[in-house]
Amino acid sequence: MKEKALQIDVSALVNFNRQAIALALNLLEDRRPRLQAQALTLLDELSTLPAPAHVVGITGPPGVGKSSLIARLIARQAQISRRVAVVAVDPSSKVSGGALLGDRGRMQISLQAEVYARSFAARDRLGGLSREAFSAVFLLRHCCDVVLVETVGVGQSETDIASLADTTVLVVQPFSGDVLQFLKAGVMEIPDILAVNKADDQALAQQAVSDVQTALALERGSFDQGSLEGSWQNPVLAVSAATNLNIDTLDDAMTAHYQHLQSTHKLGNKRADQTMAWAVGEILHEVGQRGLAILGGVEGVRSLWGEQTQQWSAIRKLATLLDRVRYRA
Amino acid sequence: MTKDRPWVMRTYSGHSTAQASNELYRLNLSKGQTGLSVAFDLPTQTGYDSDHALARGEVGKVGVPICHVADMDTLFADIPLDQMNTSMTINGPAAWLLALYIAAAERQGVGPEALQGTTQNDIVKEYLSRGTYIFPPEPSLRLISDVITYTVKNVPKWNPVNVCSYHLQEAGATPVQEVAYALCTAIAILDTVRDSGRLEAAEFTAAVGRMSFFVNSGVRFIEEICKLRAFGQLWDNVTRERYGVENPKFRRFRYGVQVNSLGLTEAQPENNIPRIVLEALGVTLSKDARCRAMQLPAWNEALGLPRPWDQQWSLRIQQILAFETDVLEYGDIFEGSKVVEGKTNDIRQAGWAEVERVTEMGGVISALGYVKEQLVASHTARVRNINAGDHVVVGVNKFTETAESPLYTGNSSAILKVDEEAERDQVARLEAFRTERTQADVEAALLSLRDAVKNAENIMPASIQCAHAGVTTGEWTQTLRDIFGEFRAPTGIAGAAAVPNVSGKVGDELEALRMRVRKTADILGRPLKVLIGKPGLDGHSNGAEQIAVWCRDAGMEVVYEGIRLSPEQIVTSARDEGVHLVGLSILSGSHLRLVPEILTGLRQEGLDNVPVVVGGIIPEDDAENLRQAGVARVYTPKDFKMLRILSDMVDIAEEAA
Numbered sequence: 001m002k003e004k005a006l007q008i009d010v011s012a013l014v015n016f017n018r019q020a021i022a023l024a025l026n027l028l029e030d031r032r033p034r035l036q037a038q039a040l041t042l043l044d045e046l047s048t049l050p051a052p053a054h055v056v057g058i059t060g061p062p063g064v065g066k067s068s069l070i071a072r073l074i075a076r077q078a079q080i081s082r083r084v085a086v087v088a089v090d091p092s093s094k095v096s097g098g099a100l101l102g103d104r105g106r107m108q109i110s111l112q113a114e115v116y117a118r119s120f121a122a123r124d125r126l127g128g129l130s131r132e133a134f135s136a137v138f139l140l141r142h143c144c145d146v147v148l149v150e151t152v153g154v155g156q157s158e159t160d161i162a163s164l165a166d167t168t169v170l171v172v173q174p175f176s177g178d179v180l181q182f183l184k185a186g187v188m189e190i191p192d193i194l195a196v197n198k199a200d201d202q203a204l205a206q207q208a209v210s211d212v213q214t215a216l217a218l219e220r221g222s223f224d225q226g227s228l229e230g231s232w233q234n235p236v237l238a239v240s241a242a243t244n245l246n247i248d249t250l251d252d253a254m255t256a257h258y259q260h261l262q263s264t265h266k267l268g269n270k271r272a273d274q275t276m277a278w279a280v281g282e283i284l285h286e287v288g289q290r291g292l293a294i295l296g297g298v299e300g301v302r303s304l305w306g307e308q309t310q311q312w313s314a315i316r317k318l319a320t321l322l323d324r325v326r327y328r329a
Numbered sequence: 330m331t332k333d334r335p336w337v338m339r340t341y342s343g344h345s346t347a348q349a350s351n352e353l354y355r356l357n358l359s360k361g362q363t364g365l366s367v368a369f370d371l372p373t374q375t376g377y378d379s380d381h382a383l384a385r386g387e388v389g390k391v392g393v394p395i396c397h398v399a400d401m402d403t404l405f406a407d408i409p410l411d412q413m414n415t416s417m418t419i420n421g422p423a424a425w426l427l428a429l430y431i432a433a434a435e436r437q438g439v440g441p442e443a444l445q446g447t448t449q450n451d452i453v454k455e456y457l458s459r460g461t462y463i464f465p466p467e468p469s470l471r472l473i474s475d476v477i478t479y480t481v482k483n484v485p486k487w488n489p490v491n492v493c494s495y496h497l498q499e500a501g502a503t504p505v506q507e508v509a510y511a512l513c514t515a516i517a518i519l520d521t522v523r524d525s526g527r528l529e530a531a532e533f534t535a536a537v538g539r540m541s542f543f544v545n546s547g548v549r550f551i552e553e554i555c556k557l558r559a560f561g562q563l564w565d566n567v568t569r570e571r572y573g574v575e576n577p578k579f580r581r582f583r584y585g586v587q588v589n590s591l592g593l594t595e596a597q598p599e600n601n602i603p604r605i606v607l608e609a610l611g612v613t614l615s616k617d618a619r620c621r622a623m624q625l626p627a628w629n630e631a632l633g634l635p636r637p638w639d640q641q642w643s644l645r646i647q648q649i650l651a652f653e654t655d656v657l658e659y660g661d662i663f664e665g666s667k668v669v670e671g672k673t674n675d676i677r678q679a680g681w682a683e684v685e686r687v688t689e690m691g692g693v694i695s696a697l698g699y700v701k702e703q704l705v706a707s708h709t710a711r712v713r714n715i716n717a718g719d720h721v722v723v724g725v726n727k728f729t730e731t732a733e734s735p736l737y738t739g740n741s742s743a744i745l746k747v748d749e750e751a752e753r754d755q756v757a758r759l760e761a762f763r764t765e766r767t768q769a770d771v772e773a774a775l776l777s778l779r780d781a782v783k784n785a786e787n788i789m790p791a792s793i794q795c796a797h798a799g800v801t802t803g804e805w806t807q808t809l810r811d812i813f814g815e816f817r818a819p820t821g822i823a824g825a826a827a828v829p830n831v832s833g834k835v836g837d838e839l840e841a842l843r844m845r846v847r848k849t850a851d852i853l854g855r856p857l858k859v860l861i862g863k864p865g866l867d868g869h870s871n872g873a874e875q876i877a878v879w880c881r882d883a884g885m886e887v888v889y890e891g892i893r894l895s896p897e898q899i900v901t902s903a904r905d906e907g908v909h910l911v912g913l914s915i916l917s918g919s920h921l922r923l924v925p926e927i928l929t930g931l932r933q934e935g936l937d938n939v940p941v942v943v944g945g946i947i948p949e950d951d952a953e954n955l956r957q958a959g960v961a962r963v964y965t966p967k968d969f970k971m972l973r974i975l976s977d978m979v980d981i982a983e984e985a986a
Binding site for chain 1: 843847
C-alpha cells in the first residue's frame with residue numbers, strides 16, 4: 001500500500017482553500033502511524049496561529065429541522081460575506097458500523113457561497129462527537145469565520161457539543177415536552193441560545209416560547225441567583241427555517257454571545273475548560289476510569305496538561321497522555 | 330351476447346422533438362391505438378426550457394420537449410383534439426401543460442368542453458418515488474385543486490388527476506401499501522378541494538366522480554386482481570363515508586394501468602413478453618375491476634428506449650386480448666369465488682388499517698417521511714429476497730442458461746437512439762419563437778399570472794392567457810418558483826432499518842463483506858467513505874437509495890444527497906467529504922453528457938484518484954464509451970447481485986488507494 005506523503009499548504013488552508021481543507025481533514029482522520037505523525041505536526045503548527053472562527057454548536061432532537069435551519073444560517077452568512085464551515089455528525093449503525101450521511105442534502109449549499117461542509121459518522125461515539133469531528137473543528141477554527149457543528153441529541157450528549165462550541169444553540173419544536181423535562185431536571189446544561197423552530201403558527205410558537213422561558217427561569221433560579229453583572233441572558237427565539245422567520249435574529253444572537261464571551265474575557269477560559277472537559281472525556285473513553293486514575297484523576301490531567309510544551313496542539317497533548325497510560329512500563 | 334367495449338389502448342411515448350413525436354403518434358394511431366399517452370422530457374417535467382443549463386443533455390431523452398404553444402401545435406398536428414383521448418404524464422407543471430393543450434385545441438377550433446383526457450397531476454408520488462416535483466406540498470396541492478375546480482366547470486370530460494399507485498409499486502410498495510398510500514393521496518387532494526370552498530355541493534360530487542387512478546399490475550396477477558377489487562371497494566367507501574357521495578356513478582373506481590416495469594429484466598429480455606401478457610390479464614379478467622385504459626411497456630425497456638416495432642408488439646398484445654380472446658364477453662367471472670373474496674378482504678382490511686395510521690399522523694403530507702421509509706424498507710426486502718433466490722425471477726436468479734437470442738445481439742442494436750441533433754434543433758426553434766412573439770403580450774400575461782397566484786385566484790385562466798401569448802414552460806414555472814419556492818423530498822434512507830440478521834447464503838456473504846470493509850479501513854487509513862450521487866433531472870431514486878442503504882449495511886460511510894444534483898455539486902461534495910469512491914445513478918439516458926463532466930470536474934479538483942462507478946439503463950456501446958472516459962465500472966439492470974456490486978466497490982477503492 002502506498003502512503004503518499006501529503007503536502008498540505010498551511011497558508012492555503014488558513015485562506016479557506018477548500019481543496020487544502022479537504023486534504024487536511026483526510027489527513028486528520030488517517031490512522032496510519034506515519035500520517036498520524038504528520039497530522040500532529042500540522043495541528044501543532046496551526047496552534048501557533050490565530051483561531052478566529054466562532055464555533056457554534058447546533059443541537060437538538062431528531063426531526064426538529066436542524067439541517068434546514070443551518071441551510072438558512074449558511075445563506076445568511078454568505079450575505080454578509082462570512083466564510084462558513086459546517087461539520088455534521090450522524091450516528092453510525094451498531095450492527096454494521098456503516099452510516100448514512102444525509103444532512104448535506106438538506107443544507108442546500110449554494111456553489112457560489114464560501115462554504116465548506118463535511119459529514120462525519122459518530123463511529124463508536126454514540127450520538128456524540130467523534131474524535132475526528134473534534135480535531136476537524138480544531139483545524140477549521142483557523143480557516144474561516146464561523147464553524148457550525150450539527151449534532152443529534154437531547155440530554156447527555158450535549159456535554160459533548162458544549163465542550164467544543166463557543167456558543168451552543170438548542171433547537172426544539174413546539175410541544176417538545178421531553179426537552180423541557182431534561183432542562184428542568186438539570187440533566188441538560190442550559191444552552192446559550194434556545195431556538196423554537198417551526199414557529200410558522202404564531203400562537204403555537206408563542207406558547208412554546210413561554211413554556212421554554214418558564215423552564216429556563218426555574219433552572220436559572222437555582223443557579224444564577226445574585227449573578228454577576230454582565231451575565232448572559234439565554235435568549236429564547238421563535239424561528240422558522242421553512243419561512244426564513246427570525247433567522248437574522250438568531251444569527252445576531254449568536255454573534256452577540258460571542259461578543260459577550262470576548263468582552264467579559266470568558267472566551268479564553270471557556271476554551272481552556274472545554275479542552276479539559278474534552279480531554280477527560282476522551283481519556284475515559286479510550287482507557288477508562290483506571291486509565292484516568294493512573295494519570296491522577298481530573299486534577300492530575302490538569303496539571304500534566306499544564307506541564308506540556310506550549311506549542312503543542314490539544315490533540316498532541318491528549319495523545320501524549322494516552323501514550324503515557326498505554327505504554328507505562 | 331353483447332361484448333363490453335374495450336378499454337382505451339395507448340402507448341406511453343414521445344421523444345426528440347414535437348415533430349418526431351407527432352409522426353410516431355400518427356403511426357401508432359394508424360395501427361389501431363385508440364388514445365395517446367404523452368411522455369414529456371425531464372426539463373419539461375421539472376419546468377425548465379430546453380436551453381436552461383439544467384436541461385443540457387436531457388432534451389428529448391425520455392420524452393418530448395414542450396416549451397410553448399407552437400410545440401404543442403406541432404405535437405398534435407393533424408390529430409383532431411375533439412376526437413382524441415390524451416393522457417399526459419405531467420405533475421409539477423400539470424396546470425401549465427393543460428393550459429397549453431387547451432390553447433392548442435382552441436387554435437384548432439376546438440373548445441375546452443370537447444376535450445377528453447387526463448393530466449397525471451399527482452404530486453405525492455413524485456415526492457415518494459418519481460422525483461419530478463417542483464414546489465412544496467402546500468402550493469402543489471393548491472395547483473392540483475385549481476386544475477380540478479377549473480376542469481369540473483369548463484372541461485367536464487377531463488380527468489384532472491390520475492392518482493398514481495403505479496410508482497409506489499415501482500418504489501417497492503406491497504399491494505397493501507400501494508392501495509393505502511394512493512387512497513391517502515386521493516384524500517389529501519379531495520380534502521383540499523373541499524376545503525377551498527370553490528365548488529358547489531353538486532360540483533364537488535362531480536369532481537369526486539372525475540377522480541381517476543393510475544395503477545400498477547405485477548406478474549402475481551391473481552393477487553393483483555384481488556388488489557384492484559379491494560381498491561374499488563375502499564374507494565366506494567371513502568367517497569360515500571368521507572365525501573357523502575350518494576350516486577354510485579360518482580363513486581366508481583376508474584383506473585388506467587401501465588403494467589409493471591420493475592419486474593422487466595435485461596437478462597433474456599424476450600421473457601418480458603409473457604410477463605406483460607400475464608400482467609395485462611390481471612387488469613382485464615375481472616369485469617368488476619377492469620381498467621378503463623391500458624398502456625403496456627415494451628419487451629426491451631430495460632435495455633433502452635423502445636423502437637416503433639417494439640411498441641407495436643405491445644399494442645398487439647392489447648388487441649389480441651380485447652378482440653381475439655373472450656375476456657369481454659362475460660360478467661365478473663370471480664363473483665362468488667371464496668379464494669378471491671378472502672384475499673380481497675385481507676388486502677382491504679390491511680389497506681384500510683394503513684390509511685388510518687397515516688390519517689392519525691395528520692395525512693399523507695405530514696407523514697411523507699414515514700411513508701417513504703416504509704417504501705424503502707419494502708424495496709430493500711424485495712432486493713434481498715431476489716438476491717437470496719427466495720423471490721424467483723426466471724432468467725435472472727433461476728434458469729439462467731440461455732441460447733443466443735435472435736432478437737438482439739448485444740444491447741445496442743435492439744433499441745432506439747435519440748438523435749443528438751434533436752436538442753440543438755429544439756433550442757434553435759425555441760430561440761426563434763422567443764424573437765417572434767409580442768413581448769408586451771408576454772409581459773402582460775405573466776403579470777396576470779403573478780396576480781392570480783398571489784391573490785389565490787384559480788391559476789388556469791391566467792395560464793391559458795400565458796399559453797396564447799407565447800409564454801414558455803420555463804417562464805411560467807419560474808414565476809411560480811419565485812412565489813412558492815422549491816422543495817426537497819425526504820430520501821427515506823436514514824430511517825430504513827438495518828439488515829441485522831440475514832439468513833442463508835446472502836447473510837453469510839454480507840457478514841464476510843462487513844469484515845472486508847472493516848479491513849479496508851486499515852489500507853485506506855480510515856473507514857471506506859462513498860458518495861452516491863444522482864446527477865441530472867432524473868428523479869427515479871429507488872436504485873440509488875437501495876445502493877446507499879446496502880452500502881451502509883455493509884459498513885461503509887455513505888454520503889447521499891438525494892436527486893437532481895449538478896455535476897459541479899457532485900464534484901464539490903466528493904471533494905469536501907473526502908470520499909474514496911463516487912457511485913452515480915442515471916436512468917434518463919443522459920449519462921454520456923453528465924458522467925464525463927463529473928470526471929473532468931474531479932480531475933480539476935485534483936481528485937484523479939477517486940474512482941467513479943455508474944449504474945443505470947446504459948446500452949453496451951455507451952458503457953464502453955464511459956469506460957474509455959475513465960469510469961471504473963458500469964452496472965445495468967442485469968447486475969442484480971447487490972453484494973457483488975458492493976464487493977467490486979471495495980476492490981476498486983482499494984486499488985485506487
